[in-house]
Amino acid sequence: MSVDSDDEDLFPVGHVPLSPKASYITNQSDNEQDVPPPKYVAPNFMSAREFRNTLLPRRIADKTQPSGYRMALPGELFDENGEPAKLYDFFESKANALDEFGVGVSLYFRTLKAFCIVFLICGCVSLLAVDANRVNQVQKSHSGPAEEPNCDGTYSPDVETPMRMTGSVYGVTREDLKFNRQGVADIVTCVLTTLVALVANYIEKSEVEKIDEAQQTTSDYSVVVENPPTTRSEPRDYYEFFSQFGQVVLVTVAKKNGQLLRAIARKKLLTTRFAALETPVACYSLPPPIISALRYLREVGVLPSVASLTRDIEKVTSRIEGLCNRDYEPWRVFVTFNTEAERENCLSRMAVGKLDIWMNRASKNSHCAFHGKVLRVKKAPEPSDIIYEHSHTSFVIRMLHYLMSYALCYCMIHVSFLIVYYLTINDNNSNVIFVAIVISAINAGLPVVIKIITQRLELHFDEGHVQRSVLVKLMAARCINSALLIYLVVDYDEFFSLESLERMQTVLIADAIATPVFRFLNLWDTFQRYVLAPLFGTTQAQFNARWQGAEWTLAERYTDCLKSVFTGLFFAVPIPTGQFITAFAMISTYMVDKYSLFRLWKRKPQINEGLAQLSRYFFFATVWCHLYISMRYFANWPYRGVCGTDIEDAPVCRISCDITPHMTQDQSKLVKLYGYACIVALSILLAWGLLYRVSKRILKLFSPSMMKSVNDKTHSNGSATFRCIQGAPAYVPVVERKQLLAPIICCDVSRVPTRFSPVRISGSWDEQHDPVEFSVFKSGDYPELEGSAKHSCFSLIEFYAMPEVVATLSHAQDDADHSCTDDEGGFELTRLDTAQVDLAVEESLTRHITPADFEKSEIIDDKTLPDGWEKRRCDDGRVFYVDFNLMDISWTPPPQSSLPEHLRRTFRSMRRLDGKQQSSGQLPVVAENCSTFDEFDNRLPPQWERKLSKDGRHYYVNHRTKQTYWTLPDGIADETV
Numbered sequence: 001m002s003v004d005s006d007d008e009d010l011f012p013v014g015h016v017p018l019s020p021k022a023s024y025i026t027n028q029s030d031n032e033q034d035v036p037p038p039k040y041v042a043p044n045f046m047s048a049r050e051f052r053n054t055l056l057p058r059r060i061a062d063k064t065q066p067s068g069y070r071m072a073l074p075g076e077l078f079d080e081n082g083e084p085a086k087l088y089d090f091f092e093s094k095a096n097a098l099d100e101f102g103v104g105v106s107l108y109f110r111t112l113k114a115f116c117i118v119f120l121i122c123g124c125v126s127l128l129a130v131d132a133n134r135v136n137q138v139q140k141s142h143s144g145p146a147e148e149p150n151c152d153g154t155y156s157p158d159v160e161t162p163m164r165m166t167g168s169v170y171g172v173t174r175e176d177l178k179f180n181r182q183g184v185a186d187i188v189t190c191v192l193t194t195l196v197a198l199v200a201n202y203i204e205k206s207e208v209e210k211i212d213e214a215q216q217t218t219s220d221y222s223v224v225v226e227n228p229p230t231t232r233s234e235p236r237d238y239y240e241f242f243s244q245f246g247q248v249v250l251v252t253v254a255k256k257n258g259q260l261l262r263a264i265a266r267k268k269l270l271t272t273r274f275a276a277l278e279t280p281v282a283c284y285s286l287p288p289p290i291i292s293a294l295r296y297l298r299e300v301g302v303l304p305s306v307a308s309l310t311r312d313i314e315k316v317t318s319r320i321e322g323l324c325n326r327d328y329e330p331w332r333v334f335v336t337f338n339t340e341a342e343r344e345n346c347l348s349r350m351a352v353g354k355l356d357i358w359m360n361r362a363s364k365n366s367h368c369a370f371h372g373k374v375l376r377v378k379k380a381p382e383p384s385d386i387i388y389e390h391s392h393t394s395f396v397i398r399m400l401h402y403l404m405s406y407a408l409c410y411c412m413i414h415v416s417f418l419i420v421y422y423l424t425i426n427d428n429n430s431n432v433i434f435v436a437i438v439i440s441a442i443n444a445g446l447p448v449v450i451k452i453i454t455q456r457l458e459l460h461f462d463e464g465h466v467q468r469s470v471l472v473k474l475m476a477a478r479c480i481n482s483a484l485l486i487y488l489v490v491d492y493d494e495f496f497s498l499e500s501l502e503r504m505q506t507v508l509i510a511d512a513i514a515t516p517v518f519r520f521l522n523l524w525d526t527f528q529r530y531v532l533a534p535l536f537g538t539t540q541a542q543f544n545a546r547w548q549g550a551e552w553t554l555a556e557r558y559t560d561c562l563k564s565v566f567t568g569l570f571f572a573v574p575i576p577t578g579q580f581i582t583a584f585a586m587i588s589t590y591m592v593d594k595y596s597l598f599r600l601w602k603r604k605p606q607i608n609e610g611l612a613q614l615s616r617y618f619f620f621a622t623v624w625c626h627l628y629i630s631m632r633y634f635a636n637w638p639y640r641g642v643c644g645t646d647i648e649d650a651p652v653c654r655i656s657c658d659i660t661p662h663m664t665q666d667q668s669k670l671v672k673l674y675g676y677a678c679i680v681a682l683s684i685l686l687a688w689g690l691l692y693r694v695s696k697r698i699l700k701l702f703s704p705s706m707m708k709s710v711n712d713k714t715h716s717n718g719s720a721t722f723r724c725i726q727g728a729p730a731y732v733p734v735v736e737r738k739q740l741l742a743p744i745i746c747c748d749v750s751r752v753p754t755r756f757s758p759v760r761i762s763g764s765w766d767e768q769h770d771p772v773e774f775s776v777f778k779s780g781d782y783p784e785l786e787g788s789a790k791h792s793c794f795s796l797i798e799f800y801a802m803p804e805v806v807a808t809l810s811h812a813q814d815d816a817d818h819s820c821t822d823d824e825g826g827f828e829l830t831r832l833d834t835a836q837v838d839l840a841v842e843e844s845l846t847r848h849i850t851p852a853d854f855e856k857s858e859i860i861d862d863k864t865l866p867d868g869w870e871k872r873r874c875d876d877g878r879v880f881y882v883d884f885n886l887m888d889i890s891w892t893p894p895p896q897s898s899l900p901e902h903l904r905r906t907f908r909s910m911r912r913l914d915g916k917q918q919s920s921g922q923l924p925v926v927a928e929n930c931s932t933f934d935e936f937d938n939r940l941p942p943q944w945e946r947k948l949s950k951d952g953r954h955y956y957v958n959h960r961t962k963q964t965y966w967t968l969p970d971g972i973a974d975e976t977v
Helices: 005-010 020-024 045-055 095-101 103-125 127-140 179-214 235-242 258-274 288-299 306-323 340-349 354-358 395-425 429-457 463-489 498-521 523-536 540-545 554-570 578-600 610-636 644-649 665-702 789-793 803-815 851-856 901-913 915-920
Strands: 058-061 069-071 222-225 248-255 330-337 377-379 796-799 858-860 869-873 879-883 888-890 944-948 954-958 963-965
Touching: 045 523, 045 540, 069 095, 095 103, 095 179, 095 578, 103 127, 103 179, 103 554, 103 578, 103 610, 127 179, 179 610, 179 665, 222 340, 235 248, 235 330, 235 796, 258 306, 330 340, 340 377, 395 429, 395 463, 429 463, 429 554, 463 498, 463 554, 463 610, 498 523, 498 554, 498 578, 523 540, 540 944, 554 578, 554 610, 610 665
Parallel strands: none
Antiparallel strands: 058 069, 222 330, 222 377, 248 330, 248 796, 858 869, 869 879, 879 888, 944 954, 954 963
16 A cells, blocks of 8 residues: 555644655555564664653643643654654743743742842842951951961961952951941841742742643642542542532542552563673673673672572562452542633532541531542642552551651761761861862762652652652751851851861852752763663663663752752851852852753653742741851851950850850940841741641631632633643553653553553654553553453543533444444454544634534545544544544544554654654654664563564564564563563
């Protein structure tokens, strides 16, 4: 079957027009068995780079989004008009482009810009203190080598202030402290930062609304039931109940099967490791001594061997079989409505106090009663934010894990404190820079350790709570090591010494330069790509696993920002120029993090505004710490005015500092003012934390949650419905591991449209894989789950078509038989799915395809469609597709996985040769002899791999013999695990 211009309707508007150069491609199904498979190609860097290029975030036009754009899904390379998705450009991308990465990421970059502006203003104000200190230093300076001032503040002859200390408090005396100079500069800084902390809440709410309006996500349409009845696990029951609030599109009943999901992920990892046991044959051969060492380590049990992995796989398989015999209760129920107004209507009408939920009392609100139980309904988090494998954990178990995690993190912080303390008290002028670098290195290493401890020990239900836990620990560790440690270990009479001030300044500079540079160099990820990948990448899939991008967390980025703010304010009095250094740190962090987000970092689940809120609380505490430490600086100024036995006359500081006879009038005035400010600020913090927050929680026990009514939020008549927006996955339970290229879907998604699938990975150009390929329901991957156990042990998800569409299609289905068979190729497809490739639906289908339009439309004969599909054309020439299996209408054809293989090869070849793709320069370029990877068949012996050729055919590779086959040789299939 040749492809010519008459077949143009095979691909609807939205695909790239077929290039004339592709017209010579013909169906090779008759002779394809005579064509030899592709030549053997060892795992290589070129394929890995191509794979990495497909994972980079791209921006795609989407008319259903209010902003007109969204972030393309992995493997989504074209928009509805056939234009290629473009990589985010560091220089051209506007600020609103960051909104497409989620609320949390966008708020983080907005926070960096806000802090940069604030500290630039504070730096300009601090010029008063810089100038006053500089004048005093010039008046006391003479030619000659630099020496420390005497105890009473006077200088010996021939003393000169070092250039780098100009404007600092080095060499100041008690009389040099002036209220209208150093005092006013710091007071303005305190007032400005306090105002920013107070208005940050209102600014944040405004920014969140802007971001939320600019990008439509699944969370904007969904609610979650946190206490579903144990006897109700069918999605249909919840569909009928929640239909009273609006049109329900999807219902997911997630079960408490976390142990089973973790066992499945464990087996997947073991089978992946099993395929990499033999001697690596990747980009270059290992030296014989290393090969011998690896074999010896396997023999003694340090490294896994075939025998040990086989035993582990048998154990986990037996565990899965045992877990399948249990009954699992519902854990969470996620309901997705068609419009935001319907979601808000549900939340407002089902608002109920927590006490009523605990007592199961529905007297105040009958809408929240479902089969004798009062439901606790909240706004649902993003689908990628949920951790389903912790669904089985109880409150007591989670608390015990929290205690262990915080105890270990405390030990790590204490050890790092001792290291820096030892270096600090034993350093000299020659290793001040070394100490600063060690502090920066500890600040860079602590996040890795704390993240591992948090992720391994703590059991959270969503990624947002994990990030918040990491943020709390990292803030404590970094603030202690960066600022508090220096203040605690330095002797009293040495605090304003040259050595101490140099250490403060070096920490500020290293924080502004060294940390962003280390992050930009991306050393660990580079080491994984160019050293570990060729050493241990036995197959291309294992090679690519180390090219997924650098690991990062948003909590770590927030702590870097807040740590710089804390350090800058902590040393604002002794180093006034540190305000400019902190502003530069915000600029450098913004630039490096933006570049890393676009090019270096791995894609992460979208996080809500929770981290930004927690960061705002830390900023409140930072402002109070600045008030308190500034008071101590002014009270003890210049830390050498009291000598010898008179050191006992130093002011005593608790919440406020005592006034001593040694203080000048300006000094005592500043100490009194800051003492009152510290008491007032602490009182406000305690009143807010204890009274407001606690009272608010108590009120929630007796009264419904304060939900916005439907009228409080503006919903434009032209806003997109959930059915037509793109890039919004459903709540499909998945398990992810960083060693795997794709998540494992742990439910049956065969009756859910593919446009709602959370997995959209491209194995070859535009090819969209069937979500079932990633599911535990795939036949053969998990034989211990065969039978009814799959449906009884795993979560359930159902898609509900629009009532108007169901009525129209049901009437049409009664009039004709819509079965379809490919007579030429002899294919009879039974795998049915919803029509969707990578195209955006312009507006709601109900608005454009009405029942009258459907009745007037004509059927277009298309034998390439799978069973249950139909192609139609409206009177105005628009072509649409009908899926009678799910009673759905779409502008796009079925996914290519539903088409015969030779047609998929033809389509991909046409797209590859198309001129638009070659001229854009934005899409991955496949090497001449390089086949794309395919990770979906994990039932092969070690050193075997299934790959996808450039024309779309699957073939098998034996890396041991370096041979390729179209089909598995006899006996090989029996060697699988």
